[in-house]
Amino acid sequence: MPRTPPSRDVQRERRAWIRETDQWRHERHVEKGYRIKWGYVGIAYLVEAMVIGASLWGAWLFAGYYSDGDPRAFYFMLLAPLVYAAVELCRVPLGILARTQRSFVVRVLAIIGIVFAAGVTTKSVSQLGEMMFHPRLMDAAKAKTALKDAQADRSTIDGRIGAADARVAQYTTELDQIEKRATENATQLAGLPAQRCERISGTNSRGQRYSNLKCVTDPRTATLNASVAKAGADRGLVVKSLEDARKARAELDRGAADRKVADAEQAYRNAVNRSQLHSFTAMVYGVDPIDVTDAQVHAFLRIFVFVPALCAAFASTILALCSVSVRKTFMDEDDLGATVDPAATPYMLDSITDAIREEMGLQQPKPAAARDAAAAREAAAGGAVIPIDRRPAASAPTAVPASAGAGA
Template sequence: MSTRRDLERGYAVDLKRVVLAYVAETVIVIASLIGAYLFAEQYGHHDPATMLMMMLAPAAYAVVEFCRVPLAISIRTQTSLLLRLFAVLGVLGAGCVTIKSMSQLGEIMFRPRLYDVVHARERLDDARAAAASMQQTISEADDVVAQRRAELRNAEQQLGVSTEKLGNLPEQKCLPISGISKDGRAWRSMKCSADQRIAPLVRSVANATTDRVAASDRLDRAGSERDTLSRASTDMALRTEQLAYREAVMNSQLHSFAAMVFGKQPTEVTDGEIHQFLRFFIFIPAIGSAFAATLIALMAVQRLPVVPPVDLVDDAGAYILEPFAGAVVRQAVEAATKAARESVERPIFTHA
């Protein structure tokens, strides 16, 4: 509905579209303020001063939001080219504010799912690290057991070699000896000469036996320590976290959409690909929502066509109107004549 002044200025305004544009702006402003408040509550550490500082800019942005509709209408109604240019710049500036606010709301929409995915990935990384650490510990324990077994084998070999060498030595050689004592009596005896290699070999056998016992003890301890190690718990925890991560990713629409775009499994989508997809999935809808109300406001104004004045000469009126006037007069005369004729010809009746 347009006012008389609007019609006199050469345009008509559709009030319903203007109201619709303001309703859209109101919804955007309310949603933006709610999102800003949630940010202030989450990151303001419940400090009223900090939260108030965080809400100042969104409040000013809300005022800018409402300025975009009258600026869009001014683009269609202003006759000055300079003012229309300023109105266009104002609409673009206000649109940037809306794009920022709507992008923030779009990021809030996906944050809970991304939060779940991030924390599920952290737990999965911890489970993988624990499984890798257990595998490394088991590998080191296996190396120790193998080393202790090799030491025992070497000790047994050394003991066997020393025992074999000792067994291969010839027996003692004993020779009869005789003589006369100081008191002049004759004596006889046996003199045995031991092999000089026996003593070292005996010591070698004793040392090899000690080394074998020590190596056997070390092998038993290493085997006991190895038996206490198991990958069952870490593998179970890893499988549990892998399942939790897959569920978190499958519940994330952003990962599903990004997987479709990049042709991957949702669990294979990287953080860089997620943020690359966010540029389009959030930024483009933000642009659309920013200028939707502006387009409605622009379409609410309709410029009326300007009818140029027609200059008529003095005789033009008579030329145009005289045929119509003559026809009217002729029809009136004919009607009157017909009525008079009928009156004359009508018979007159008298009553006795």
């Protein structure tokens, strides 16, 4: 299908409409005294929306993590972030107001509002930055605590081994004493005479005869039996305590303590290597990541958290400030695009000449013919005023000679 060429009239109308639109926009900007580039403002609002969304989402996660399942505490923790988000939303409009308002007081108030809103944004973004580094820092802190415990355990292993050996020796001595006492009691009990039994017969009060078997035991037998029983009970307790002491002593191994310290050091090194904050701190201070101190880490954390937070707080505001173009020559003729019609030039020159004459205290201007004659005389006499408008005076139409008319 052949393509038809576009209509020239339509193209002319489209170009004319575009020129008229641009002219209207230009005149509107001139009347306002400034021009706003809405594309940049849109980007600033997009950045602001991303910051507000990330802040609210971080506050939601923060409240869910630290509210411990209490719904009331959860919603209480979300009230302040909502207010902070509303304050952050005011930064871009305040930046535009700081550029477009002509009142100095209003501009100062807008700048103060920008600083306050930026402070709120810095707080929210710094909290997000700390939450970003928090899991790795907690892992490193736990690994460091385990390492310190292992090192402390190794440093006291000798003392605890000595104490455990002393307890084992004490219980062994007590067991030996109990065994010795029990043996002596058993020997004494075995050396006692056997029980003697004899038959006793007689007549009771009723006159009846009786006959019973009576056994007589050595009085020392009961005492020795009680001593043997007590020795058996004491022996059971001491044996149990001795087993526990020997078990505790078996757990105290210098090699195991060294291996525990080595494992803790490796775990701490792995946790530190996973923490980019430790890596950057070690790179700045020129030390091994495992050798950086908590003070160095937190000093670098302040840089990593607050500096990006300040940049995020002022980035969209600076973009909003730069999106406004203020016309420095507002209401100037050149800015307004004013042009002088050639037909109005004589009138403008006359008004300028009259103003000069009034300032110099001269007389009012005369008619054109008389003015030219007076100007010529003054010029010939060395006058100081030279007329600006030197157009030839309109001469009256001359009569045509009769002879010329007759000849025609």
